[in-house]
Amino acid sequence: MTSTDIGKSIDRNTIIKAGFVLALIIFLVIVYKSGSAKDIDLAVISDRLENEMGIEKEMKKASDRDVMEFFGLDSGSFEQVVYYRNTRELAVEELLIVKAASKDALGPVSEAADRRTKTQIDVYKSYGPKQVKQLENCIKIEKGNYYFYCTSDNAADYEEVFRDAI
Amino acid sequence: MLFSSIMFIFYFLPITLGVYYLIPKSHLMARNAWLLVASLVFYSWGEPVYLFLMIFSAAFNYYMAGEIDREKTEGGSGKKNLVFALVINLMILGFFKYFGFLMDTINAVTGLSIGYTALPLPVGISFYTFQALSYIFDVYRDKVKVQKNPMMVALYLALFPQLIAGPIVNYKDIEEQLTERSFSFDSFGSGAIRFCIGMGKKVILANNLGALNAYVAAIAPDELTVLTAWIGIICYTLQIYFDFSGYSDMAIGLGRMFGFRFKENFNYPYTAVSITDFWRRWHISLSSWFRDYVYIPLGGNRVPVRRHIMNLLIVWSLTGLWHGASWNFVLWGVYFGVILIIEKYLIGGYIEKMPSWAQHLYTMLIVTISWVFFSITDIGEAVRYLGIMFGIGSSGFMDSSTLYLLRTGLVLIAMGVLGSTKRPVKEHERISRGFRWHETVWALLVLLISVSYLVYGSYNPFLYFRF
Numbered sequence: 289m290t291s292t293d294i295g296k297s298i299d300r301n302t303i304i305k306a307g308f309v310l311a312l313i314i315f316l317v318i319v320y321k322s323g324s325a326k327d328i329d330l331a332v333i334s335d336r337l338e339n340e341m342g343i344e345k346e347m348k349k350a351s352d353r354d355v356m357e358f359f360g361l362d363s364g365s366f367e368q369v370v371y372y373r374n375t376r377e378l379a380v381e382e383l384l385i386v387k388a389a390s391k392d393a394l395g396p397v398s399e400a401a402d403r404r405t406k407t408q409i410d411v412y413k414s415y416g417p418k419q420v421k422q423l424e425n426c427i428k429i430e431k432g433n434y435y436f437y438c439t440s441d442n443a444a445d446y447e448e449v450f451r452d453a454i
Numbered sequence: 455m456l457f458s459s460i461m462f463i464f465y466f467l468p469i470t471l472g473v474y475y476l477i478p479k480s481h482l483m484a485r486n487a488w489l490l491v492a493s494l495v496f497y498s499w500g501e502p503v504y505l506f507l508m509i510f511s512a513a514f515n516y517y518m519a520g521e522i523d524r525e526k527t528e529g530g531s532g533k534k535n536l537v538f539a540l541v542i543n544l545m546i547l548g549f550f551k552y553f554g555f556l557m558d559t560i561n562a563v564t565g566l567s568i569g570y571t572a573l574p575l576p577v578g579i580s581f582y583t584f585q586a587l588s589y590i591f592d593v594y595r596d597k598v599k600v601q602k603n604p605m606m607v608a609l610y611l612a613l614f615p616q617l618i619a620g621p622i623v624n625y626k627d628i629e630e631q632l633t634e635r636s637f638s639f640d641s642f643g644s645g646a647i648r649f650c651i652g653m654g655k656k657v658i659l660a661n662n663l664g665a666l667n668a669y670v671a672a673i674a675p676d677e678l679t680v681l682t683a684w685i686g687i688i689c690y691t692l693q694i695y696f697d698f699s700g701y702s703d704m705a706i707g708l709g710r711m712f713g714f715r716f717k718e719n720f721n722y723p724y725t726a727v728s729i730t731d732f733w734r735r736w737h738i739s740l741s742s743w744f745r746d747y748v749y750i751p752l753g754g755n756r757v758p759v760r761r762h763i764m765n766l767l768i769v770w771s772l773t774g775l776w777h778g779a780s781w782n783f784v785l786w787g788v789y790f791g792v793i794l795i796i797e798k799y800l801i802g803g804y805i806e807k808m809p810s811w812a813q814h815l816y817t818m819l820i821v822t823i824s825w826v827f828f829s830i831t832d833i834g835e836a837v838r839y840l841g842i843m844f845g846i847g848s849s850g851f852m853d854s855s856t857l858y859l860l861r862t863g864l865v866l867i868a869m870g871v872l873g874s875t876k877r878p879v880k881e882h883e884r885i886s887r888g889f890r891w892h893e894t895v896w897a898l899l900v901l902l903i904s905v906s907y908l909v910y911g912s913y914n915p916f917l918y919f920r921f
Contacts, residue, residue: 304517308510308514308517308542311510312542312545312546315506315507315510316549319503421672421674424674425672444668
């Protein structure tokens with residue numbers, strides 16, 4: 289190899305390495321900015337919860353009106369909302385998933401979920417130790433532009449479905 | 455996609471095996487190409503976004519190994535290219551795994567509240583990054599020839615049996631098998647049986663032990679009794695062993711079904727007679743990796759005592775950190791590092807002279823305590839749990855929860871304890887001498903029960919997926 293060949297080779301190799309670094313940086317920036325939560329229709333999660341997890345044995349799908357009544361949230365303010373709750377007397381099981389347009393819009397959802405659990409605990413603390421325990425062990429997750437809240441003995445299983453989906 | 459899922463067992467695996475063996479064995483490259491495609495499909499099933507990362511890692515490490523080799527051929531040392539490859543690989547791992555940990559630590563130390571987005575960890579990144587580094591290091595050290603075929607490098611990194619949770623396969627252990635593999639019905643059969651047994655360990659034992667542990671974990675600390683706390687951590691001790699060794703069995707069994715022979719990753723670690731012995735039996739591929747690529751380059755034990763102690767602490771801190779981006783894992787690693795140092799320099803001789811029951815008791819006590827810091831990420835809560843185990847802050851010795859756990863879980867725990875010894879294997883060998891088909895019948899029974907659990911049960915990821 290002549291010195292010119294070596295020079296050309298060095299330049300080409302440097303360019304290739306720079307190319308790798310650039311491709312990696314672009315990918316990492318894209319992934320970071322997107323928050324890396326997949327853009328997924330909540331109907332897919334709902335479907336999995338119902339068909340794979342049998343959530344309807346425990347909770348029934350609730351309406352936007354219920355979301356307003358129990359959380360004080362206007363479903364129209366978000367891209368999608370899915371809400372299940374156990375309608376039996378003295379039952380506290382419920383699951384709320386909210387998909388917002390952006391992460392910043394989840395603040396009110398988080399506050400609403402905190403208020404909800406606090407209110408429920410206040411209601412049950414003098415006569416419902418099992419309910420209080422369930423409420424204290426509730427799962428609240430904020431990921432990308434999604435919010436997940438669940439009070440249930442099966443909350444961890446539902447959480448897995450949610451995390452797997454997004 | 456999980457190995458222990460209906461999708462994998464009844465769709466992905468039969469199709470992959472079917473096409474693989476339809477390709478004539480004289481066309482190994484075509485078989486490898488199919489295996490690569492199947493592996494990439496497997497990986498992207500749950501995480502299509504990170505498929506780019508897998509392909510990037512394969513392309514980058516293929517190129518850099520070539521660069522190191524080129525530079526050495528031209529009379530250079532290859533060191534600059536090695537360092538560059540190391541930095542980029544660790545940068546990828548660091549970005550996804552340790553960025554959040556770093557930011558939390560900075561915020562905690564400085565009192566700032568710098569916001570950041572915590573990204574989910576690409577599944578298997580710790581495993582395939584370490585495999586890529588082993589290839590790069592071995593090329594640099596002339597232990598292996600550089601691979602000229604990029605598809606072989608991609609296959610080495612992405613091979614689905616060991617892609618997501620190990621064992622970490624060093625390139626030098628698989629180099630020849632990529633281009634030359636033999637097939638026999640015996641080998642295929644033993645791989646299938648190994649896969650079934652591994653699935654049984656995971657689905658039947660680990661998942662059920664995990665359910666008992668979850669029951670204990672849900673009890674508020676101020677309602678936890680001493681015995682309940684011990685039952686909880688014993689269940690976790692057994693769960694993590696069957697979960698991880700079960701997965702390794704499945705990975706090794708699957709590899710064998712495709713003609714690959716991976717090294718063993720577990721050797722009955724709960725029969726160890728000291729912590730030194732334990733780490734020769736637990737997650738062997740990881741401890742070997744750290745020994746070959748960190749401990750020995752640092753000088754190993756061929757250095758003065760102070761430097762040797764420092765080497766051990768560095769290696770074990772990194773081992774802890776590899777397991778998780780959280781201080782409890784670092785503490786867990788340092789805990790073992792300190793105990794290994796104490797065994798090496800202070801009490802090793804005494805342990806050797808102890809009766810074997812005392813050696814086992816000592817080892818299992820140390821190991822079980824370690825799992826408290828492994829399973830509970832908040833160090834304060836872990837210390838509290840440990841205290842409860844020894845009567846500090848507990849709500850008594852036992853209560854109705856304890857009785858419930860003993861009534862419902864004692865048989866399972868006993869099965870777990872027995873299953874973690876060599877006893878079942880010895881019994882199996884004795885029965886097989888009189889009944890040739892015993893192993894096959896047993897594996898089919900385990901498969902049937904496992905599939906029943908999968909059909910009936912819910913989501914069941916592997917604990918080590920989070921690494």
